[in-house]
Amino acid sequence: MIDQYRTISVHSSNLPEIGAALTDVNAAAALAKIADRGALRSHLDLEAAETALQALLLHENVHVLTHAPKVDFGTGIVTYARQDIGARNELAFQIMSVAKSRDFLVAPEFLTVEGGCVISSTSTGSPLIGRMADQLREGRPYWSENVEDAINVTIEMHGIPAYLTHPALVRTRLGEGFAKQFYKRVRQPWDEAVGQIPKIVCTFSVPPLLAITLDRLNNRVDLATVIADLRSELEPSRKEIRELNQIVTASTTETEIAARIRHINESFDAIVPESRMTNIQRRRRDALTIQKLAKPIIKFATGFLTKSGSSFEQVLEATKGVPGLVAESGALVDRTVTAKTFSGLLRETEALQALVKHHLTDTEILSIEKSMRKK
Incomplete structure (x- = not known):
């Protein structure tokens, strides 16, 4: 859990040294669709699955980035109003577990609820102010410029690669x-x-x-x-x-x-x-480059191979592609x-x-x- 709203910086992290990376819920869910015959609906599913595979195949540890506001419900309960409940099936969690995955939850803001309604936030201009508390986990997507900034800053502070699907988060980063x-x-x-x-x-x-x-x-x-x-x-x-x-x-x-x-x-x-x-191109290339033969010897060899006395340049042209x-x-x-x-x-x-x-x-x-x- 990263309470970004009260975090100034990350003093140190071993995530870069252990080969860690981040991906997101959408990528993990899309990859699981590959196993579910009939589940693919868009070319975006293919790209999102590819995004997850980049993280899984190229990094030792892969954590799944998600975000949610932290909420004081005014009843003695303070918790995170997660937005990703039900977004992944059990297979998505199983697949990610091969990379020792855990959810990397970022809280961009802290909300205060009174009388069942959000009355304040640590984020100026939060779109959640005025929303009923029981609607925090449903309805409109939880997104704003402040949320975007909080997520991006969190990723950059940890200095590890991020393989994400949300257009606002796809960018070149440190690390x-x-x-x-x-x-x-x-x-x-x-x-x-x-x-x-x-x-x-x-x-x-x-x-x-x-x-x-x-x-x-x-x-x-x-x-x-x-x-x-x-x-x-x-x-x-x-x-x-x-x-x-x-x-x-x-x-x-x-x-x-x-x-x-x-x-x-x-x-x-x-x-x-x-x-x-092709195998033919590879054999021809290998025949021409054994011990980096000198050009005159290659010319002789190609004449022997092709029975045509082809020039060195003609042989190179034959491997076009x-x-x-x-x-x-x-x-x-x-x-x-x-x-x-x-x-x-x-x-x-x-x-x-x-x-x-x-x-x-x-x-x-x-x-x-x-x-x-x-x-």
Whole structure:
């Protein structure tokens, strides 16, 4: 419980060191829908589920952010008027428990009730003043600029990444580190790559972490087990990400730090190109880069391989579709455990249109398509 209305600052926290992150109730609830056949209604459900997966797969501890006013009901009872009762099913709690999750409750204001009505608040201009006490947990969403500020300040004071779905809370923050850096550098090329796939089953795309998860599912009810297994496989990646974060604050020159970050980002940038290479492209690339053969020897080798005496440049052109990484993507990916692991996971995913057809009902597909038209 964080009584933000009376908090000036957080003196110290071990959350960054243990690899903690925050997500929100909506993201946790959306992820649980993946296990409930027929529950998906919008493309926003897919994105919210992806948001939860970012937190769960890339961080050791994930807490669920929620907010509520603290209330003195005038009857000797002082408690939090929670807004999220019933918003998550039991599976949502079970899934989040694999990351030692607990609710991270922020109280932006303290209310005083008299005669069953809110008469005062620590927040100037609170929209809750005048509301009946029995309506605090229902009706209009509990939101205002002060609530937004209180939540944002709380997150920033703890200095850990936040994976949130409310538009007012989605922003760049202190403490995000390499986990978000990694995901951003994977998501854009992923969207570009899958966006070129002909739309047969659906026009929407499945984001990368959700695609990996769906590919592991034989049945949607196995979601919790699959996520637990993926978290276990990705433990070395999470450890590496925490270690990479220490680079930025290392006692060395800015030039050295910039060089090391560039070295890592190049590895992250190679994940999707490496995963999209066909077996033929990969074999051709491997044949050309064994021991970094000198150009004359490569020319000789290509003539032997293709029986056509193709020039070095022609061979490179033959591997188009993996621009700029013909001879390097494998080596770049191998620079980091995280890049190598995820390039393998993405390479193994079944065709996205096939995943959608297998896992989603016709009604879900139509509902998501309809939501896309309203986007």
